[in-house]
Structures are given as structure tokens and as C-alpha cells.
Amino acid sequence: MRIEEAIKQGKFSNNFHKALVNLIFTSNWLRDANAEIFKKYDILPQHFNALRIIKGRHPKPVSAGEIKEVLLDKASDVTRLLDKLVKQGYVKRQLCEYNRRKMDITITPEGLNLLEELETPMKAFYEDLGTRITSEEAQQLSDLLDKIRT
Incomplete structure (x- = not known):
């Protein structure tokens, strides 16, 4: 349409x-x-994004500031996002042993399982996009969006 x-x-x-x-x-x-x-999993796209960032550093911890730097939705309240993920058991937060003003965030086995479970519906979502535009068009669109931001 x-x-x-x-x-x-x-x-x-x-x-x-x-x-x-x-x-x-x-x-x-x-x-x-x-x-x-x-x-279905009681999370938002921002939670998924944060989990992917944390998983990308696994098994090393990541700080809230580092997550905020690369989060797709810059307006998100990272502390509140992490609070929910901790409450759901998907991430663990503890004081950094080297800098007591910093929190170390790591993904839990439950968080890894959630991301694994989400692989199938997310792959289907991407494949559905592939029925609408070609791979070359997707690359062209990505290049144009990059160009807009420069």
C-alpha cells in the first residue's frame, strides 16, 4: 500500500x-x-535490543553506559529496561569489582534461552521482508538510510 x-x-x-x-x-x-x-515473551523491542547487546559481550560484562551507546532507541531509559530484564531473570547486575561506581551486567542462561527461542520468529520476520524487497534493494535502502544520516 x-x-x-x-x-x-x-x-x-x-x-x-x-x-x-x-x-x-x-x-x-x-x-x-x-x-x-x-x-508473547513479555518484552519490548528495546529489551530484545539490550539482550542482544549484552549477549554480544558474553561472557564479559557490559555497563549500562555501554548499552546506552549502541541501543537502537536512544530515548530508552536503560535503567528501567535493565530493571525489568533483571526481574524476569534474563540478566544479572552486580557491582564491578574494579570500579564500585559501575554496574556489571551479564546475560543469564535464561536470557540466552530467550534469545535462542526468539531466533525462529525473528528469522521468519526477516524472511517475510525478503518477499517484499530483494537483497539488493535491502542493501540500497540501507545505503540510502546511511546517506541520510551523514
Whole structure:
């Protein structure tokens, strides 16, 4: 469905305006589609992102600041995200033995199991995108998005 139909707007001031509206609309659409997958596990896309970051450093610990640096959603409250993941048993938080002002965050076996369980629905999600655009188009889109941010 074209953006004009999706938001019931026939005119845009120019192609840049149209592209920006389409980008925001599509970003929200993708977020909502991902949220449906995560709802079953009582997590949000931001929790999934944080778990992937923590797993990427496993078995070494990571600090909340390091997570915040690379988190996709920069507006997220990392402390609150981590609080929920600790409460659910997916991550462990303890004082750093070398710097008592810093917390070390590590993923638990339950967190690793959750990520493993999520591999199948996430792979299906990516494969579904592959039915909509080609690999080359995905690369072109990624390159264009990179270009917008430079």
C-alpha cells in the first residue's frame, strides 16, 4: 500500500517531505510488527535490543553506559529496561569489582534461552521482508538510510 493510501493524504509539499513521512510511518509499522513477536515473551523491542547487546559481550560484562551507546532507541531509559530484564531473570547486575561506581551486567542462561527461542520468529520476520524487497534493494535502502544520516 502506498503511503498516500495508508495515511489518506494525497499531497506532500515535496518528495523529501513524502520520504520522511514514509520513513516514520514504516519505522512505526516495523516496530509494531516486532512488538507482536515480543509480546508473547513479555518484552519490548528495546529489551530484545539490550539482550542482544549484552549477549554480544558474553561472557564479559557490559555497563549500562555501554548499552546506552549502541541501543537502537536512544530515548530508552536503560535503567528501567535493565530493571525489568533483571526481574524476569534474563540478566544479572552486580557491582564491578574494579570500579564500585559501575554496574556489571551479564546475560543469564535464561536470557540466552530467550534469545535462542526468539531466533525462529525473528528469522521468519526477516524472511517475510525478503518477499517484499530483494537483497539488493535491502542493501540500497540501507545505503540510502546511511546517506541520510551523514
